[in-house]
Amino acid sequence: MSITHPQGFRAAGVVAGLKSTGAKDLALVVNDGPTFDSASVFTSNRCKANPVLWSQEVVKDGVVKAVVLNSGGANCYTGPDGFQTTHAVAEQVAARVGIGAIDVVVCSTGLIGLANDRGALLAGVDAAAEQLAADGGTAAAEAIMTTDSVSKQVVVEGAGWSIGGMAKGAGMLAPQLATMLVVLTTDAVVPAAELDAALRAATRVSFDRLDSDGCMSTNDTVTLLASGASGITPTPADFTAALTQACTDLAMQLLADAEGADHEIAITTVNAASEDDAVAVGRSVARSNLFKAAIFGNDPNWGRVLASIGTTDAVFDPADLDVAMNGVWVCRNSTPHADPATVDLKPRSVSVTIDLKSGDHRATVWTNDLTHAYVHENSAYSS
Template identity: 55%
Template structure:
């Protein structure tokens, strides 16, 4: 085993995903769960030699059966495989829905064992995404679980197939890999795939994310890295304030590189991957026409800054104004005014894309003429109370968002 250097050479590639690290295979197939016949079943398989794993889950109190199952199996700190389906969330499906999740894990374990890798159901996490409230078509899912094991590919193809099979209203598959060269011919890598286009909120999203790494790291190190990264990335992506019943982010380590990065290096790599996935999720959010960052500065505490940024990022009147490219800064003031901590209205200043629109609580010259016609809008609100800052990512509220979410059950 080599110890990673402090300053490895790194490169980030969006053309690669969960099979970029050594020791992982993946597949995506059409199992017939979606009526459209599109790919709907994905498998990520860890070939070892290590099987350490960690996960973070939705904070919603109404949790889907697969979330309850995966939380339970992760108490061991160990996973061999993750099976993911689109076409149904298996949420609000009663005890029968939980039995379906259990049966799915059993079927994957049996198929992997028959394929030559002795696996127990307790080593298989399950993720589901789609409409809440319906039971899954278990005949198709179980048949698919038997079939997908034979489709697993170790190359990049398998990772991309898996990323496509978890899409719902996503328009593009989302994956990324970060390679670290610590010496010639000595690399360690973190790869990942994600789905999620609506229902995103601070407590993640209808966000299914699987990260893989060939680094040597135990479950505690993975858990630390994943929680630190999620708090700064997925937890600060808020598309519409809604929080899914199914949000799951998993990190699996095969140890196949033989390299044990420091906790700092692992933290940095997992953060970089999660941050890039967040940008991809934001850019492909339901109905998005603007990518918006809301930064609140000058707060007394980082918590205050984050709270205020979330309030602005969720405000329907701010979001519709941004959809209309309208520099209506008064709505930002009205939104931040509902912060639950004390403010001084005449100290608040606001800029849009660097142009001041409000200074000390009143309009700046030319504020109504700021050009917001581009796709990226940076809102900066300085509360004038302290030194702390936080940023959330959100989107505008568009006709397309209303259309996607009203025209059919999703």
């Protein structure tokens, strides 16, 4: 159900023939209104894919009536011809759905530098438009999968309104949203400006704090569509809370399905001088290949945590840091404390707690371990 759980949306997922496997590879989501307010965030990578360049223009007026997404090719660094492919896809959606192309967000994912077959895409749009249905959410969620092993969907219920969401992404997950595609829908009545504020608040503490492998994508897009079909206007606080819950749920699904990972790692920094400090410290640990390889080896190597903290500009005393792994304080006052052998790292879920003793702010950053399977999957992706 996911994105078609809220009222006012239809969706479809079809086989356009871009994927060599013959799996579904084109999704279409249409907002039937009565409102068409929207908000979006995109990758901050300066090397942006053609669909991002297109969609950034589409979303400027706050009105989006459809989102079309394809897997099987990122349409990134494919030149002017690739941009024309994106434009043609938007025009085709517009013609089939009866809207303007300038209200159609386009998303693509897959290999960079590979031109997508325009004919296959346009035929796929035709097929998807035929199959648009109020129960098409799951088919759409399946059509955007690449190396994902499962589709990611969520529903959060409000008081008479709801939020639905779907996401794809299993690699290139990084701070500024990376090859992650997310579509969120709601039947609440929320104007575009409020959607934007809520979306930025929600992504800041969810997708933005997921750093699976430190790599930033060229195609990341998160688009939120509001149909207003419930006729209900929630308070901004209620809506933001529900949206944050939906984004966090999808982020945890992405984390759990990250390429080749054996562990999901939550790094929580407490007593930081600022929230930015807490995020910077968590991120530095999340990006340490040595730390991530140690977790893969079930090795509570807290020295690699301290070595990462030391690379940041956060406020702390290097001689007075505490570190816990899975609740065991293996380091107190920057010296060995509990026996690391008492830390059981076999469960998939690992927590690292870092006490900076410099304030009262905190933040959690999520990452995965660095495994043989990660190396294997990413050394063989395009071959």
